[in-house]
Amino acid sequence: MKNKVFWLLSVLLIAAMVLGACAPAAPDAPAEEPAEEAMAEEEEMAEEPAEEEAATGGLQIPDVEEGKFNVAVVMLSNHDDGGWSQAQWDGINYVAENVDGVNTAYMELVAEGADSEQVFRGLARKGFDLIFGGSFGYMDAMEVVAEEFPDAGFVHISGYKSNMTNFGNLFGAMEDMKFLAGMLAGSRAKTDGADKVGGMATFPIPEEFRLFNAYSLGVQKTCPECTVDIRWIYTWHDPVVEREGSDSLFDAGSHVVMTGADTPAAALAAADREGVYGINYDWIGGCTIDECMTSPYWIWGPVFTRITEAAMAGEYEYGWDYFEASEGGLGLYGFMEGQELQPGVTSLPEEDLTLVQDTLAAMLAGEFTRFDIFTGPIMDNTGNLVIEEGMSFQYSDIDQFAPGAPGLEAEYGMYWWNENINADLPDL
Amino acid sequence: MDLIIILASGVATGTVLLYATVGEIFSERSGVLNLGVEGMMLVGAMFAYKVTAATQSPLLGLLAAMLAAGAVSQVHAFITITLQADQVISGLALNFLATGISLVLGEGLTSLRDVVPQLPKFSIPVLSEIPWLGDIFFNNQSVMVYVGFIFIPLAWYYINRTRPGMHLRAVGEYPAAADTLGIGVYALRYYYVFVGGLLAGLAGATISLSISPGWFGALTTSGQGWIAVGLVIFAQWNPIRAAFGAYTFGALRRLVLDIQGPATVLGLANPFFYNSNLGFFLKMLPFAFTVVFLVIGSREAMRKRVGTPAALGLPYIRGQRGL
Numbered sequence: 001m002k003n004k005v006f007w008l009l010s011v012l013l014i015a016a017m018v019l020g021a022c023a024p025a026a027p028d029a030p031a032e033e034p035a036e037e038a039m040a041e042e043e044e045m046a047e048e049p050a051e052e053e054a055a056t057g058g059l060q061i062p063d064v065e066e067g068k069f070n071v072a073v074v075m076l077s078n079h080d081d082g083g084w085s086q087a088q089w090d091g092i093n094y095v096a097e098n099v100d101g102v103n104t105a106y107m108e109l110v111a112e113g114a115d116s117e118q119v120f121r122g123l124a125r126k127g128f129d130l131i132f133g134g135s136f137g138y139m140d141a142m143e144v145v146a147e148e149f150p151d152a153g154f155v156h157i158s159g160y161k162s163n164m165t166n167f168g169n170l171f172g173a174m175e176d177m178k179f180l181a182g183m184l185a186g187s188r189a190k191t192d193g194a195d196k197v198g199g200m201a202t203f204p205i206p207e208e209f210r211l212f213n214a215y216s217l218g219v220q221k222t223c224p225e226c227t228v229d230i231r232w233i234y235t236w237h238d239p240v241v242e243r244e245g246s247d248s249l250f251d252a253g254s255h256v257v258m259t260g261a262d263t264p265a266a267a268l269a270a271a272d273r274e275g276v277y278g279i280n281y282d283w284i285g286g287c288t289i290d291e292c293m294t295s296p297y298w299i300w301g302p303v304f305t306r307i308t309e310a311a312m313a314g315e316y317e318y319g320w321d322y323f324e325a326s327e328g329g330l331g332l333y334g335f336m337e338g339q340e341l342q343p344g345v346t347s348l349p350e351e352d353l354t355l356v357q358d359t360l361a362a363m364l365a366g367e368f369t370r371f372d373i374f375t376g377p378i379m380d381n382t383g384n385l386v387i388e389e390g391m392s393f394q395y396s397d398i399d400q401f402a403p404g405a406p407g408l409e410a411e412y413g414m415y416w417w418n419e420n421i422n423a424d425l426p427d428l
Numbered sequence: 429m430d431l432i433i434i435l436a437s438g439v440a441t442g443t444v445l446l447y448a449t450v451g452e453i454f455s456e457r458s459g460v461l462n463l464g465v466e467g468m469m470l471v472g473a474m475f476a477y478k479v480t481a482a483t484q485s486p487l488l489g490l491l492a493a494m495l496a497a498g499a500v501s502q503v504h505a506f507i508t509i510t511l512q513a514d515q516v517i518s519g520l521a522l523n524f525l526a527t528g529i530s531l532v533l534g535e536g537l538t539s540l541r542d543v544v545p546q547l548p549k550f551s552i553p554v555l556s557e558i559p560w561l562g563d564i565f566f567n568n569q570s571v572m573v574y575v576g577f578i579f580i581p582l583a584w585y586y587i588n589r590t591r592p593g594m595h596l597r598a599v600g601e602y603p604a605a606a607d608t609l610g611i612g613v614y615a616l617r618y619y620y621v622f623v624g625g626l627l628a629g630l631a632g633a634t635i636s637l638s639i640s641p642g643w644f645g646a647l648t649t650s651g652q653g654w655i656a657v658g659l660v661i662f663a664q665w666n667p668i669r670a671a672f673g674a675y676t677f678g679a680l681r682r683l684v685l686d687i688q689g690p691a692t693v694l695g696l697a698n699p700f701f702y703n704s705n706l707g708f709f710l711k712m713l714p715f716a717f718t719v720v721f722l723v724i725g726s727r728e729a730m731r732k733r734v735g736t737p738a739a740l741g742l743p744y745i746r747g748q749r750g751l
Binding site: 109229 | 685
């Protein structure tokens with residue numbers, strides 16, 4: 001009984017305190033927000049770093065440095081994830097070392113969607129001049145924030161939108177490197193008397209069809225009789241699932257497996273078997289064991305530097321910026337300057353190695369581009385002629401499914417599999 | 429598509445889930461729900477790789493992983509047992525803390541270029557000769573898989589047939605009664621939360637030292653801890669069922685990959701030949717499990733039906749009536 005009375009009293013007391021605290025504050029609350037915003041805007045105009053930690057998805061926004069050109073990169077994973085995000089982190093560090101008068105910063109582990117919008121707004125409000133967004137799902141958030149901050153520049157990696165004024169799209173012709181990786185895989189299979197290689201694809205989007213078609217076209221060059229198995233794993237970065245996907249391909253008879261995801265699982269799975277090989281992806285440091293033949297990887301440094309320098313001069317044109325290997329943004333591990341060929345590559349036939357090295361040299365010189373990869377005649381695996389002899393795909397076909405976006409119509413698109421791929425098209 | 433290979437792979441990768449799930453069973457049987465399994469696994473995976481890289485000894489790596497995850501679990505224990513705070517909130521917060529710890533201390537590990545030794549894989553001489561079963565359970569598996577085989581019955585026996593196991597169950601079902609009998613409720617709960625941490629650390633170490641050797645940042649565990657929390661309910665707090673669930677889940681994860689391969693299965697057109705939806709369904713499961721858990725946890729009738737420890741989620745306050 002006594003307990004109950006005490007309990008009632010304390011509830012009443014707490015309720016009274018809570019209500020008492022709330023009541024006077026309530027009318028003030030709406031007035032506070034505009035005041036804060038105005039203050040932020042004033043600070044923005046005065047070019048002073050905003051003091052307040054406004055809603056930023058619970059993340060601390062880095063400060064700008066006065067009198068310098070402030071560049072930031074926003075990344076999906078942590079900066080040392082050993083893959084996609086780490087390549088971008090290397091890129092922004094390269095900018096810091098190679099461009100005078102810049103201040104660089106990075107944000108890591110920024111979730112796609114609403115959280116990222118807060119982060120981009122926070123960065124723009126603090127006064128960052130150029131912001132790179134490193135994941136597909138940042139696209140809409142960046143578009144919105146770019147409207148609000150016309151003085152800041154936004155460059156989005158891997159999406160398909162641009163407003164042509166201060167929000168642009170950026171990507172590179174990774175299909176060049178995947179094509180070469182395919183040549184190596186085909187050559188390895190043929191040399192060892194195998195007739196099947198594998199590809200571990202992530203999600204059924206145009207990018208993955210493009211990369212694995214390029215890979216298969218490369219396989220065809222060195223091993224015309226080889227077929228390519230495909231597994232969809234529905235993740236970009238999951239060590240256990242990637243391991244299982246690689247095992248699944250090896251168990252089904254693949255001699256070489258190339259991954260489209262982040263971790264070096266393909267080579268690690270190969271290391272547990274006899275005489276098979278993996279091809280990794282994304283980051284220069286991913287190819288550490290002998291069973292890794294090579295790794296197509298991103299070199300964001302020179303690309304970020306070019307864009308930063310152009311933006312500093314006020315000359316960068318925000319649009320669809322799709323760079324080729326000649327710009328130095330793409331690498332093939334073992335074949336670049338100062339690197340040594342992996343053991344799984346050195347024992348390949350001389351003519352295949354020369355073909356890869358010559359094609360790479362042509363790519364780096366800008367004489368061989370992604371349009372040369374997708375040049376006819378190319379048959380799909382249902383017997384249709386996708387690209388006629390002498391024809392080649394347009395940018396709109398390479399980067400989209402038909403019919404494409406308004407203004408960027410695609411006649412064919414990337415919804416087909418090359419003739420040596422042993423798979424149906426997935427439902428979209 | 430070979431059923432034996434799928435099941436063998438299920439046993440191999442299901443072992444991760446097995447340790448995490450049984451660890452959570454110990455913790456929950458004592459009445460403490462710990463949703464921080466994912467975070468503790470990350471700490472374990474990172475420490476295992478880091479210590480192994482430094483000492484070149486996977487055994488030391490395992491030990492460090494277990495102790496580190498166990499230590500992290502004690503934060504949760506202090507908050508929920510001594511401070512009697514809400515277990516769901518503390519568990520979720522523990523995930524953030526543990527993820528942060530593992531990322532900060534794991535800085536630079538991805539750049540290690542020297543090869544870090546892995547846990548050994550081997551076949552068991554006589555048992556691997558058994559047709560079917562030998563290939564599934566005893567052929568070229570990681571040492572962690574075999575430890576798991578021994579561990580499952582021991583855990584079951586400990587919980588159901590020994591005196592300390594009875595104390596564990598008493599603390600989780602009716603802590604007031606246990607307290608009256610002189611069983612130290614607080615101490616035992618601390619202890620079993622620690623055991624849960626040890627096993628979560630072991631699960632993480634199994635990833636980074638055996639299944640996919642390496643440290644890959646915050647996504648190293650990719651939701652396995654959440655699946656483990658879900659599996660505890662499906663196992664109805666029983667280690668043997670947990671093993672069954674863990675291996676089945678592992679095999680299922682492999683099945684959706686292998687089933688993409690053949691155009692025909694048993695002479696019929698394969699309906700899953702590159703069907704996108706199965707993969708998405710599996711990706712959804714950890715989150716669905718979490719929702720299912722919260723639903724069951726919040727409904728008394730459901731709790732009784734699936735055999736939830738009666739005091740699960742409730743702080744024990746000595747001298748108060750009821751549980």
